[in-house]
Amino acid sequence: MARDVLECSLDFAKLADPMKDVLTCEHGRMRFGGIDVAGMADTTPTPFFLFSATQIDRNIATLRDTFRAHHPKTRVFYASKACSNLWFLDRVRRSGIDIEVNSGGELWKARKAGFQPHQIGFNGNAKTRAEILVALQPPIEAIIVDSVFELRRVADVAADLGVQARVALRVDLNVASETHPGLRTSKGAKAGIDVGEALAAFGLAAQLPNIELVGMHYHIGSQITRVEPYLEALDLALSLLDRIETAHGVRLEHLNIGGGFAIPYYDRTADEPDTYFEAPHTLDGYAAGIGSRLQKARPDLQLYLEPGRAIAGNTAVLVSRVEAEKTKLVGAADGRVTREDWIMVDAGFNTVLEHSSYHWYYRAVVANHCGKPPVRPFRIGGPLCDGGDVYAGDPGSEYRYLPTCTKVGDVVAFFDVGAYSLECMSAYNGRDQAAAYMVTESGLRKIAARRSVEDFVANERFAADAAAE
Ligand SMILES: Cc1ncc(COP(=O)(O)O)c(C=O)c1O
Structure with missing residues (x-):
């Protein structure tokens, strides 16, 4: 043997x-x-x-600089679900990027680690009123709304508080990705507003009092080893965005494409990966594909990213x-x-x-x-x-x-x-x-x-x- x-x-x-x-x-x-x-x-x-603090800094700098080289208006929101240890979060904050949270608990930790409200994006498919209340005192950068039901709930809580809630709607673009089934978050998964309902949902968000519609969000999964699903999703998102802006007379500030960038768990990389443990694309592969397409279509649009694994994975x-x-x-x-x-x-x-x-x-x-x-x-x-x-x-x-x-x-x-x-x-x-x-x-x-x-x-x-x- x-x-x-x-x-x-x-x-x-x-x-x-x-x-x-x-x-x-x-x-x-x-x-x-x-x-x-x-x-x-x-x-x-x-x-x-x-853990290695050097490696955290290095991963963040590489990711941010690589994407900004292709699309200067890029903001990176570290997906804190990957590792929300307070020391780790403090290090992430000091490196100058922002944060994504997925619960009231992660929101609490983000604040404890010193992140300011304008640095925080809040995901989740079942946010409670109490969580929304905290996210609006004062309002964070964006509550990423997962359903029309939740949109109304956010509007309701914001009205009670007398504030404007900055909101991005999460859309399920129905893009398949070749990763472990448990890590797929699009096409048949539970997250996001169905793409067929999205136009109407954005219309509602544009009209609801106490809602400031600022962005569109999607996240197709984790450990995505190829750039193609990102490009497919981006094309769909840009065309949807166009229809939304034309139909509802709005102009969105940002497009949030989530995270999911793969890291090589195997020593080897491959052009055509056999498994999701091989990551054929360097970050530049993802950034060049996504950034150049966005530059051509919408250079004004801010690109938001939510990487977790690509920042935390090899740090420990x-x-x-x-x-x-x-x-x-x-x-x-x-x-x-x-x-x-x-x-x-x-x-x-x-x-x-x-x-x-x-x-x-x-x-x-x-x-x-x-x-x-x-x-x-x-x-x-x-x-x-x-x-x-x-x-x-x-x-x-x-x-x-x-x-x-x-x-x-x-x-x-x-x-x-x-x-x-x-x-x-x-x-x-x-x-x-x-x-x-x-x-x-x-x-x-x-x-x-x-x-x-x-x-x-x-x-x-x-x-x-x-x-x-
Ligand atoms: C909405 C959202 N954003 C970002 C991430 C981070 O994914 P990853 O750690 O693969 O970059 C996840 C994790 O699945 C997620 O659900």
């Missing part, structure tokens, strides 16, 4: 360009932001997340320890028996939910042996009781190829876990939730403490408590 060393060796120099100096292998030890990851694991309970690694090992014999249909080597790490889908919910592939490296060739096939399990708590294999395989000597006590680092991991951690199986650290210019900072079973039950009650109360 051994593979060609050259083919499978995780070549650090081959990792995505922007990661080069953050992620290094020195004398057989993996460093992230200069930190010896396995060394840190010797003094810090595993699993834990390690998950550091776990191999806690157990075993060999299992697997019988094949032809009667042959194969030996499978398993290692069990101390992070499961309670720590990185998407490894199980979307069968996401996170590259992994044995941090204390990063110089050794990854030639021995292993299956990597997490510690949870579920059969599904098993990490996806390397491309085209059930197995992860790791150095031959990999054993209990080694430190396994999973890459690209910065997006949608801290957000989705759970207390499942009574396991601690991982702490998070960030490498900053002023040193290593703890940005989220580990949470233990005592923390989780702090608000629970049982009979003995009730008797004592």
